[in-house]
Amino acid sequence: MLQISVGDNDEIILSGRFDAAEAEKARQVFLNLEDAKVVDFARLDYISSAGLGVLLAAQKKLSERGKGLRLINVNGHIRDVFHFSGFDQIFEIV
Amino acid sequence: MSEEPLSLIVPREIAALEEINKLVEGFYRKNAASAPTRYPIELALEEIFTNMVRHNAAGRSDIRIELENRNGEVVAKVTDFDAPRFDPLTEGPPPGIERQLEQRVPGGLGIHLVRKMMDHIEYSHQDRTATVTLRKRAT
Numbered sequence A: 001m002l003q004i005s006v007g008d009n010d011e012i013i014l015s016g017r018f019d020a021a022e023a024e025k026a027r028q029v030f031l032n033l034e035d036a037k038v039v040d041f042a043r044l045d046y047i048s049s050a051g052l053g054v055l056l057a058a059q060k061k062l063s064e065r066g067k068g069l070r071l072i073n074v075n076g077h078i079r080d081v082f083h084f085s086g087f088d089q090i091f092e093i094v
Numbered sequence B: 001m002s003e004e005p006l007s008l009i010v011p012r013e014i015a016a017l018e019e020i021n022k023l024v025e026g027f028y029r030k031n032a033a034s035a036p037t038r039y040p041i042e043l044a045l046e047e048i049f050t051n052m053v054r055h056n057a058a059g060r061s062d063i064r065i066e067l068e069n070r071n072g073e074v075v076a077k078v079t080d081f082d083a084p085r086f087d088p089l090t091e092g093p094p095p096g097i098e099r100q101l102e103q104r105v106p107g108g109l110g111i112h113l114v115r116k117m118m119d120h121i122e123y124s125h126q127d128r129t130a131t132v133t134l135r136k137r138a139t
Helices: A023-030 A049-063 A076-084 B014-030 B032-055 B109-117
Strands: A002-006 A012-018 A037-047 A069-072 B006-010 B063-070 B073-080 B120-126 B129-137
Touching: A002 A023, A012 A023, A012 A049, A023 A049, A037 A049, A037 A076, A037 B032, A049 A069, A049 B032, A049 B109, A076 B032, A076 B109, B006 B014, B014 B032, B014 B063, B032 B063, B032 B073, B032 B109, B032 B129
Parallel strands: A012 A037, A037 A069
Antiparallel strands: A002 A012, B006 B063, B063 B073, B073 B129, B120 B129
């Protein structure tokens, strides 16, 4: 299960598993973003290419307005997945 | 220690990932020493399985997932019993990881990640049965 919530500073908090079975739910949220956003990965256990596809689509849409996603607390295997995908070049990861 | 493989037959639909994850969970409960391979194996199974579901939606069989510990090496197999010959390892789209954001497309990324995270991947096809075998050691 993937849970998507909004934190105290208006950041998006992801927790659980961001896989192909959950990607559609996340797509609804991410593709409706109209402004720059911080996404907190601290509680996310897992992401696959399906999850990356949603983030990529959101980043592309936001970049047309000169905005983007800022990803925080990206650790362990998830950081590896971002690196292998070249996503560390197209997202601000702190 | 080698044991009998754990095996699961699932329908050709993305929602079956939940069942596959339960199989993975059960496997790593019994094979705690292999824990470092869990994320890579989980991801590889998802990518190969979802590829089969999406690119062979017309297939009429279910799909089999197997997991085995062979002397410390985790061996995972995904078998589609009704598939045309299509080797995702050599015939899929390039991941384009070097591209700028505007040119990036999601296709090919899954297989690219599997290649990066597995020690060994193999595709075989015979009599409409396609099998992808994945291997990963804990160290």
